[in-house]
Amino acid sequence: MEKIEDDLTYKIIGCAMKVHATLGNGFQEVIYQRALAIEMEKAQLGFARELEMPIFYDSIEIGSRRVDFLVESRVLVELKALVKLEDVHLAQGLNYLVAYKLDKGLLLNFGAKSLEVKRLRHPLNKIV
Numbered sequence: 001m002e003k004i005e006d007d008l009t010y011k012i013i014g015c016a017m018k019v020h021a022t023l024g025n026g027f028q029e030v031i032y033q034r035a036l037a038i039e040m041e042k043a044q045l046g047f048a049r050e051l052e053m054p055i056f057y058d059s060i061e062i063g064s065r066r067v068d069f070l071v072e073s074r075v076l077v078e079l080k081a082l083v084k085l086e087d088v089h090l091a092q093g094l095n096y097l098v099a100y101k102l103d104k105g106l107l108l109n110f111g112a113k114s115l116e117v118k119r120l121r122h123p124l125n126k127i128v
Helices: 007-023 029-042 087-100
Strands: 047-057 060-071 075-080 104-109 116-121
Touching: 007 029, 007 075, 007 104, 007 116, 029 047, 029 060, 029 075, 047 087, 060 087, 075 087, 087 104, 087 116
Parallel strands: 075 104
Antiparallel strands: 047 060, 060 075, 104 116
């Protein structure tokens, strides 16, 4: 998988790093979500929080899922507060990119001793 680097994801990760440095690990996901919203507002990032997004199968809507954040209408951000990220969490993030037709995303885990960051890109797109 190619590395994704751009100013937008860099800014989001910077906000997440500040939240983790301030709060540490051990809180519920919703606490990190609220703190990250404050940091992203300070960074003047446009975002929607807990946005209900439809999920399609064969062009038919089959349900919906709330994304933790959709930043600047381009980057999906999923938060976790786990001791360790597992492959299933990465698969979930990639599935969301496909379902929501987005090119890139971030999976942020605040539950580990150090902030865990996984950059995601749509599996069918070569360049993001």
